[in-house]
Amino acid sequence: MVNYTPQQLDTMFHAMADPTRRDIIRTLSHNPQTIKKIAQPYNMSLPAISKHIKVLEKAHLITRQKSGRENVLSLNPSSIKEMSRYLSFYQDFWNDKFESLEVYLEKKKADLRGGEKK
Amino acid sequence: MSKVEINKKVNAPIETVWDAFTQKGQLKQWFSPAGMTNPVVEVDLTVGGKYRICMRNDKGEDYCAVGKFTKIDQPNSVEYSWAWESNEDEVTNVSIELKKVDDDTTEINFVHSGFPTDKEAENHNQGWVSAFDKLENVL
Numbered sequence: 001m002v003n004y005t006p007q008q009l010d011t012m013f014h015a016m017a018d019p020t021r022r023d024i025i026r027t028l029s030h031n032p033q034t035i036k037k038i039a040q041p042y043n044m045s046l047p048a049i050s051k052h053i054k055v056l057e058k059a060h061l062i063t064r065q066k067s068g069r070e071n072v073l074s075l076n077p078s079s080i081k082e083m084s085r086y087l088s089f090y091q092d093f094w095n096d097k098f099e100s101l102e103v104y105l106e107k108k109k110a111d112l113r114g115g116e117k118k
Numbered sequence: 119m120s121k122v123e124i125n126k127k128v129n130a131p132i133e134t135v136w137d138a139f140t141q142k143g144q145l146k147q148w149f150s151p152a153g154m155t156n157p158v159v160e161v162d163l164t165v166g167g168k169y170r171i172c173m174r175n176d177k178g179e180d181y182c183a184v185g186k187f188t189k190i191d192q193p194n195s196v197e198y199s200w201a202w203e204s205n206e207d208e209v210t211n212v213s214i215e216l217k218k219v220d221d222d223t224t225e226i227n228f229v230h231s232g233f234p235t236d237k238e239a240e241n242h243n244q245g246w247v248s249a250f251d252k253l254e255n256v257l
Contacts (some may be wrong), residue, residue, distance in 0.1 A: 010205045090122045090230055097149060098124055098228075101138060104148035105130040 012079060015059035019042075021052050025075065028062060032074035088098070121231035128226060133216040136193035139214055140227065145171065158182065165190055168196065185209070200230065 015021055024038055039049040053073065056062045060079045065072050126137060138144045142161045150157030150173055158172035165187055172182040184206065185199035197213045210232040217225040 007204065012207060013208065072147075073198065090233075092124050093122055094228065094230060098126055100148045102126075102128060104138065104144075105128055105134065108134065 009082070011059045012061060012082070015055050015061055018052070018055075020049075021056055024052060024056060024073075025061060025080075028073060028075045032065075032072050034067075034070045034072055036070070039075065121229060121233065124226070124228040125229075126226045126228070127219060128224055129222060130224055131222060132216050132224045135224045136196075140190075142149060144233050150174075151204055163187060163190060170203070185212075189213075202254075 016025070020042065027038060028034060035046075035049070035053060038053070039046055042049060053062070054063075058063060059075055062073050063076050065074070130138075138148065140161065142159050142165050145161065146157055146159045149171060157174075158170060160168070160170040162168050167187050168184065169187070170182055170184045172180050174180050182203040184201055184203050187196065187198045189195065189197035193216060195213070195215045197211065199209050200212050201207070201209045210230060213227075213231070215227040215231045217227070219225050219237065246252075
């Protein structure tokens with residue numbers, strides 16, 4: 001498993017926090033595509049789409065490969081999986097904290113009882 | 119997943135649970151992982167006041183959570199913003215509600231929300247929770 005730093009995760013979430021870029025990811029989840037094909041459904045200039053693609057590349061969510069004169073983009077599955085893993089992080093984090101809280105409260109109660117006996 | 123929710127009844131008076139969540143000395147005893155020699159816990163329990171809690175992982179790296187209190191209603195509810203110090207732009211929200219069941223039992227309703235999934239779901243019909251579900255099927 002690749003370990004991502006918080007900064008890298010930040011870049012990934014930032015990349016995904018845009019409807020056009022999410023759409024591109026969705027498209028690529030079916031098949032690798034050329035940049036031209038990806039740009040087609042959008043009412044945007046090629047440079048504008050290129051900008052979005054660069055953000056996704058920087059976040060390592062997609063990769064680019066040359067195929068002849070065309071650039072073909074495909075999804076980077078390990079990054080997508082890492083994002084999904086990150087989202088479940090907090091569930092584990094807080095469950096762990098609550099267990100720790102209960103241990104603390106039990107101990108405090110036992111200490112109080114001990115104090116009363118003295 | 120759009121938020122983390124934990125509902126729990128604990129065997130302690132409401133005041134004790136309140137202190138456990140809001141007082142520096144008490145937080146130090148349970149919030150930071152065991153084995154930490156000098157966990158940083160700073161709490162300014164006023165509306166707008168800041169807190170900073172550092173945790174250390176098994177590699178010895180410190181992760182500090184920081185935020186501000188946005189609501190304080192002692193001993194019933196407290197709300198604060200939450201972010202990792204390394205990534206202060208991604209702010210989420212924590213809400214803790216306490217309910218007295220009897221003198222020695224307290225119900226805790228805990229919600230951590232405001233993750234990117236939430237915000238996106240609100241702003242767009244196709245939030246990326248559903249996008250994620252689809253992707254998981256593909257991968």
